[in-house]
Amino acid sequence: MDPHEIRILLIGRPASELDRAAALAAQAGAEVVVAHDETTAMATMRRAHVALVMIDVALDVAGFIAQLRAERFAVPVLACGVDAPAALAVAAIRAGADDYVPLPPELAMIAAALAAAAERPGSTIIGQDAALRRAVDFAGSIAAARMPVLLTGPVGAGKALLARTIHAQSGRQGPMLTVECAGVPADVLESDLFGHQAGAFPEAVADRCGKLDEARGGTLFLRDIDWLPAALQARLAMALASVPSTRLIASTTADLAALVRDGRFRADLAARLDAARIALPPLTERLPDIPLLAHHFAARVAATEGLPMRPLTDDALSLLAGHGWPGNVGELENVVRRAAVLARDERIGALDLVLSDGSRLSPATDPSDGIDPLVGRTVEEVERALILKTLERCRGNRTSASNILGISVRTMRNKLKIFIEAGISVPAA
Numbered sequence: 001m002d003p004h005e006i007r008i009l010l011i012g013r014p015a016s017e018l019d020r021a022a023a024l025a026a027q028a029g030a031e032v033v034v035a036h037d038e039t040t041a042m043a044t045m046r047r048a049h050v051a052l053v054m055i056d057v058a059l060d061v062a063g064f065i066a067q068l069r070a071e072r073f074a075v076p077v078l079a080c081g082v083d084a085p086a087a088l089a090v091a092a093i094r095a096g097a098d099d100y101v102p103l104p105p106e107l108a109m110i111a112a113a114l115a116a117a118a119e120r121p122g123s124t125i126i127g128q129d130a131a132l133r134r135a136v137d138f139a140g141s142i143a144a145a146r147m148p149v150l151l152t153g154p155v156g157a158g159k160a161l162l163a164r165t166i167h168a169q170s171g172r173q174g175p176m177l178t179v180e181c182a183g184v185p186a187d188v189l190e191s192d193l194f195g196h197q198a199g200a201f202p203e204a205v206a207d208r209c210g211k212l213d214e215a216r217g218g219t220l221f222l223r224d225i226d227w228l229p230a231a232l233q234a235r236l237a238m239a240l241a242s243v244p245s246t247r248l249i250a251s252t253t254a255d256l257a258a259l260v261r262d263g264r265f266r267a268d269l270a271a272r273l274d275a276a277r278i279a280l281p282p283l284t285e286r287l288p289d290i291p292l293l294a295h296h297f298a299a300r301v302a303a304t305e306g307l308p309m310r311p312l313t314d315d316a317l318s319l320l321a322g323h324g325w326p327g328n329v330g331e332l333e334n335v336v337r338r339a340a341v342l343a344r345d346e347r348i349g350a351l352d353l354v355l356s357d358g359s360r361l362s363p364a365t366d367p368s369d370g371i372d373p374l375v376g377r378t379v380e381e382v383e384r385a386l387i388l389k390t391l392e393r394c395r396g397n398r399t400s401a402s403n404i405l406g407i408s409v410r411t412m413r414n415k416l417k418i419f420i421e422a423g424i425s426v427p428a429a
């Protein structure tokens with residue numbers, strides 16, 4: 001196997017249930033490698049691109065995760081075990097594992113973990129909306145070119161999916177690798193992108209290849225590029241010339257041109273990325289696509305979970321059509337996925353549609369409703385009140401509030417900093 005193509009690394013003792021997990025993962029279409037101890041596993045991490053780690057809870061999960069962190073690997077880790085005491089599972093999650101999977105694993109569970117962690121080329125882009133189809137057609141027409149692509153649009157609009165499609169249609173032989181720029185510490189991001197040499201920092205026990213290099217002949221997808229710290233923007237702008245065969249695709253929910261004007265993003269890098277810009281419309285601007293997408297997601301859940309297909313009732317569809325969808329297609333997918341698993345009847349009804357916080361779906365309101373009393377206030381005052389109120393409703397959760405407001409978490413943090421400096425109290429995180 002080409003070491004660069006490993007998707008799942010399974011770590012466990014020989015002849016354990018983990019071998020069965022490996023067989024199932026392979027059956028689910030994954031490229032799998034098994035390591036029987038932590039040292040071999042770390043060696044694999046250093047030489048290959050691993051999208052997901054599954055480790056037996058009987059091993060030293062905390063130690064392994066600490067080692068991953070020390071060497072600056074950002075990879076999802078699932079702990080797993082056979083009849084493991086709940087305390088072990090909890091300890092693994094406390095140590096930083098993303099989740100616990102009981103063994104023997106079910107194919108559906110492995111497939112779901114994979115779908116969440118792996119970049120799957122060729123997933124279908126559903127939708128008939130004219131603006132969406134134009135975006136997809138344009139993406140197809142430039143897929144084989146080498147020019148960078150900038151994908152813009154609100155959170156959950158399908159930018160990552162379109163990036164995978166462009167790579168799949170590009171005919172490139174190399175891999176598509178993703179670097180998540182949002183919320184990752186600068187040093188981890190730097191190692192992820194550029195790699196490091198043994199001894200570069202105390203825990204750097206071996207050389208590590210960065211994704212910019214690893215993606216030679218393939219595609220490097222920089223998700224939420226506006227989060228890239230200034231120093232790394234500079235390093236990336238310089239490094240691009242040395243990897244001409246790596247195709248860059250970047251995504252952002254922000255207005256990159258505005259960030260350049262504010263001096264928060266390098267003009268040369270923005271210009272480079274902007275060679276081809278593709279904007280994805282928010283879901284509320286393509287309402288006729290909602291039933292198509294809902295049906296698609298319901299069918300996918302039925303297939304992966306081994307459940308009967310449950311169509312949506314007309315009431316459920318009209319509730320979906322009236323919702324505001326701040327999280328766009330990603331949010332719709334989550335709502336339908338939950339409903340398809342939890343629905344008791346043969347069809348998914350309006351009552352089955354709940355948001356991730358357990359609240360019922362609410363119809364969208366006209367944004368100009370209730371705005372009269374605000375006339376006479378400044379935009380700044382209204383903006384501040386809206387931000388603080390939304391944050392309060394989200395119990396201080398910056399990410400949820402910025403999703404709802406349609407601004408980046410960084411913009412939200414900057415605004416809150418200004419409020420705090422002005423002596424205004426802000427809900428705690």
Ligand SMILES: Nc1ncnc2c1ncn2[C@@H]1O[C@H](COP(=O)(O)OP(=O)(O)OP(=O)(O)O)[C@@H](O)[C@H]1O
Binds near residue numbers: 126
């Ligand atoms: N047109 C579509 N057809 C089918 N699935 C879609 C479509 N658009 C988005 N999805 C699915 O919705 C989810 C969210 O999409 P995606 O991650 O591509 O959004 P994004 O714009 O990259 O989000 P973010 O801004 O958070 O990075 C994914 O599971 C994706 O596969």
